[in-house]
Amino acid sequence: MSTSGADKIGRKRKITTAMLLLPATAWYAVLLLMPLVFIIVFSFGERGPAGGYVPAFTLENYMNLPTRSKAFFNTMTLAPIGTIACLLIAFPLAYYLALVVKKRYRNLLLVLVIVPFWTSLLVRTYAWIFILSGQGLPKLLGMFGLEGIRMINTPGAVLIGIIYIYLPLMVFPIYVSLEKLDTRLLEASSDLGAPPFRTFLQVTLPLSIPGIATGSMMVFILLMGEFIIPQMLGGGKVYFIGNALVDVFLQSRNWPFGAAFAATLVAIMLFTITVYMRFMAKLSGGREDVSVM
Amino acid sequence: MGNNGRRGSISEKEFMEHLESYRKGSISRRHFLGVTGLGTAMMTVAGAGLLTRPAFAAEDLGNRLNFATWPNYMDEANIAAFTEATGVHVNVSVFGSNEEMLAKLQAGGTGWDVFVPTNYTISTYADLDLIEEIDLSRVPNFNAATNNTKFTAEGSYKGKVYTVPKDWGTTGYVVNTAHTRDDMTSWKEFWDTAVNEYSGRAIVHDYQLTAIGNALKYFGYSFNSVDPAELADAEKLMIEAKPHLFAVTSDYQPGMRSGDAWMSMCWTGDAVQLQRDIPTMQYVLGKEGGEIWSDFYAIPKGAPHLAAAYAFINFMQDPAVNAKEGIAHGYPLIDSRAIDLLPDELKNSPILYPAAELMNPLEFGAAVSLTSPERAELMARFKAA
Numbered sequence: 001m002s003t004s005g006a007d008k009i010g011r012k013r014k015i016t017t018a019m020l021l022l023p024a025t026a027w028y029a030v031l032l033l034m035p036l037v038f039i040i041v042f043s044f045g046e047r048g049p050a051g052g053y054v055p056a057f058t059l060e061n062y063m064n065l066p067t068r069s070k071a072f073f074n075t076m077t078l079a080p081i082g083t084i085a086c087l088l089i090a091f092p093l094a095y096y097l098a099l100v101v102k103k104r105y106r107n108l109l110l111v112l113v114i115v116p117f118w119t120s121l122l123v124r125t126y127a128w129i130f131i132l133s134g135q136g137l138p139k140l141l142g143m144f145g146l147e148g149i150r151m152i153n154t155p156g157a158v159l160i161g162i163i164y165i166y167l168p169l170m171v172f173p174i175y176v177s178l179e180k181l182d183t184r185l186l187e188a189s190s191d192l193g194a195p196p197f198r199t200f201l202q203v204t205l206p207l208s209i210p211g212i213a214t215g216s217m218m219v220f221i222l223l224m225g226e227f228i229i230p231q232m233l234g235g236g237k238v239y240f241i242g243n244a245l246v247d248v249f250l251q252s253r254n255w256p257f258g259a260a261f262a263a264t265l266v267a268i269m270l271f272t273i274t275v276y277m278r279f280m281a282k283l284s285g286g287r288e289d290v291s292v293m
Numbered sequence: 294m295g296n297n298g299r300r301g302s303i304s305e306k307e308f309m310e311h312l313e314s315y316r317k318g319s320i321s322r323r324h325f326l327g328v329t330g331l332g333t334a335m336m337t338v339a340g341a342g343l344l345t346r347p348a349f350a351a352e353d354l355g356n357r358l359n360f361a362t363w364p365n366y367m368d369e370a371n372i373a374a375f376t377e378a379t380g381v382h383v384n385v386s387v388f389g390s391n392e393e394m395l396a397k398l399q400a401g402g403t404g405w406d407v408f409v410p411t412n413y414t415i416s417t418y419a420d421l422d423l424i425e426e427i428d429l430s431r432v433p434n435f436n437a438a439t440n441n442t443k444f445t446a447e448g449s450y451k452g453k454v455y456t457v458p459k460d461w462g463t464t465g466y467v468v469n470t471a472h473t474r475d476d477m478t479s480w481k482e483f484w485d486t487a488v489n490e491y492s493g494r495a496i497v498h499d500y501q502l503t504a505i506g507n508a509l510k511y512f513g514y515s516f517n518s519v520d521p522a523e524l525a526d527a528e529k530l531m532i533e534a535k536p537h538l539f540a541v542t543s544d545y546q547p548g549m550r551s552g553d554a555w556m557s558m559c560w561t562g563d564a565v566q567l568q569r570d571i572p573t574m575q576y577v578l579g580k581e582g583g584e585i586w587s588d589f590y591a592i593p594k595g596a597p598h599l600a601a602a603y604a605f606i607n608f609m610q611d612p613a614v615n616a617k618e619g620i621a622h623g624y625p626l627i628d629s630r631a632i633d634l635l636p637d638e639l640k641n642s643p644i645l646y647p648a649a650e651l652m653n654p655l656e657f658g659a660a661v662s663l664t665s666p667e668r669a670e671l672m673a674r675f676k677a678a
Contacts (some may be wrong), residue, residue, distance in 0.1 A: 051456070205447065236542050250393045250397075252669035253399065253669070
C-alpha cells in the first residue's frame with residue numbers, strides 16, 4: 001500500500017515537472033533548435049539567381065570563409081580586449097558599491113549605473129559619433145596643443161563604444177557576488193595577519209569569481225555578435241563578424257554563405273566558452289557555483 | 294484609447310507606454326507624436342489647405358500605413374498632413390540600399406504598404422512577383438502627360454505599370470572646397486586624390502551599385518559592367534583605396550558636416566542639403582559618366598493596407614504636395630505641374646539640372662547590377678578588407 005502510494009506521488013510529480021518544463025522546451029525547440037537546424041542545412045546550399053537559397057550539397061560556403069578572415073580577426077581581438085577592459089573598470093566600481101560606499105547612497109549609485117539603459121543604444125552611440133568626430137574631443141585636445149588626432153572610425157573608437165555600452169553588464173554580476181561576501185571572512189583574514197592586498201587576492205577575489213565569470217561571459221557573448229557599434233563608430237572600416245553577417249544576408253542576399261558564417265560563429269563560441277568555463281572552474285578551486293549564468 | 298487618442302489628451306500612463314514603445318522602436322516618431330498629441334500643433338499648421346478630401350471618405354483606409362524609404366527623403370509636414378486628412382498614421386522605416394529592401398521583401402513578412410525602389414530594381418521585383426501592378430485609376434492625381442517619360446518609362450516593365458514616379462537624380466561626389474581643390478571634374482581625380490592628398494578624408498558609399506560603378510568609371514568602363522576582368526580592375530582600385538578612406542558609409546552628411554571628411558560620393562539631394570548649410574560644398578559629376586536614376590512609389594505584393602497605400606501615393610502626386618517634397622529633399626521632380634511650383638533657386642540649380650555634356654554620358658543602373666553575385670561578393674570583400 002505504502003509503496004504504491006509513493007509510486008503514485010512519484011508519477012504525479014513527474015507529470016507536474018513535465019508540464020512545468022513544457023513551455024520552456026517548446027520555446028527552445030521552436031525558436032532555438034529549429035532555426036539552428038535550418039542554418040546548418042542552408043549552409044550546404046547555393047545562392048539563388050536573385051539571392052536567397054537553393055537546395056544543394058556543397059562545402060563551398062565554408063571554403064569561402066577565409067575571404068572574411070579580417071572580420072574574424074577584428075572580432076576575436078576586440079571582443080576579448082573589450083571584455084577585459086570592462087572587467088578592469090567594472091571590478092573596482094563594483095567593489096566600491098558593494099563594500100565601501102555608505103548604504104544610504106548605494107541604491108542611488110546603482111540606479112546611476114542603470115540610467116544609460118533608459119536611452120536607446122542607437123542614440124547613445126550616435127552621441128559618441130559627435131564626441132569623437134573632429135568637432136568633439138580632438139578639437140578640445142587641439143586646444144592643448146595635441147593637433148591632428150583622429151578618433152572616429154578607428155578601432156579605438158569602437159573599443160570606447162564597446163566599453164561604454166557594455167560596462168553595466170559587467171558591474172552588476174560582480175556587484176552581486178561581492179555583496180553576498182561574508183565580511184567576517186575579511187576580518188578573520190586580517191586578524192590572522194594577512195595584509196590587505198593578500199586578503200584581496202586570497203579571499204575577496206576567489207569569492208567573486210562567479211560574478212566575474214558571469215559578467216565576462218555576458219559581455220563576451222554579446223560582443224561576438226555585435227555589429228551596430230563597429231558600424232557607427234568604425235565607419236565601415238572596423239568590420240566585425242556581425243557586420244559580415246548583416247552584409248551577406250541584406251546586401252549579397254547569399255543565405256547559404258551567411259548560414260555557414262553563423263554556424264561557424266556558433267562553433268567558435270561553444271569552443272571558447274567551454275575552455276573559458278573550465279579555466280574559471282579551475283581558478284575557483286572546483287567550486288560548483290561557477291557556471292555560465 | 295477612444296476618440297481622444299489621436300487628438301491629444303491621453304493619460305500619463307498611456308503617454309509613458311507610448312514613450313516606451315517609441316524608445317524601443319516599435320512605433321515611429323510620427324506615430325508617437327500623433328498619439329501623444331505632441332505633434333498635433335505641427336500637423337494642424339502643416340495640414341492647412343490640404344485637409345478633407347472627399348476621395349478619402351469613399352472607402353475605409355484603416356489607421357495605419359507602413360512606408361519604407363530612404364534617409365532625408367521626405368517633407369515631414371506632408372506626412373503629417375496626410376495623417377490629418379485621412380486618420381492614417383504613417384510608420385516610416387529608412388533603408389540604406391535597394392539590395393537591403395530586396396532582401397527584406399524576398400524574406401517576406403515586411404508588412405510594408407508603400408516603398409521607394411530605384412529604377413534598376415523594378416524588373417527584378419516584377420519577375421520575382423514581389424510588387425503589385427499599379428491600378429492608375431486609383432491614382433487620379435497622377436497625370437501621365439505632365440510626367441517626363443524618360444523617367445516614367447523606367448517604372449514600367451513588359452508593358453505593365455508597376456510604379457508611380459517620385460523624383461530622379463544623379464550620383465556624383467561632393468567636395469568641401471574649404472579644404473580641397475575647386476576644379477575637380479572626374480572619377481579619376483576622386484580615386485587618385487583619395488589615396489594621396491585627401492587620404493583619410495574621403496567617403497565611399499556603402500552601396501555596391503555606386504561604389505563599384507564609380508570605380509569602374511575610373512577606367513572608363515560601363516557603370517553597370519559585370520565583365521570579370523573589368524570588375525577585377527575596380528576591385529583592385531577599391532581595395533587599395535580602403536585604408537585611405539575616412540569611411541565606407543551611405544550616411545555621409547555627418548562626416549562632411551563635421552569637417553572630418555572633405556570628399557564623398559554623393560546624391561543630388563544631399564549635395565543640395567549640404568550646400569544650403571555650407572556654401573563651400575561643391576557637387577561634381579565625373580566627366581567619364583556615372584549614374585542617373587529615378588525613384589518610384591511602389592506597392593509590395595500582399596501589402597496589408599492596400600487602400601491606404603493608394604491614398605498615400607495619390608496624395609503624394611498632388612502637385613502642391615510633390616513640390617513641398619522637392620523643396621525638402623532637394624531632388625529634381627518628374628511632374629512638370631510640381632516643377633512649376635518650385636522656387637527659382639531649385640529650378641535653376643546646376644546641381645539638380647547639370648549641363649547636357651555632363652548628363653549625356655550618365656547611365657541608368659541595370660537589373661543585372663542588382664542581382665549579379667559577382668558584384669555582391671566584390672562589395673563584401675571590399676568591406677571586409
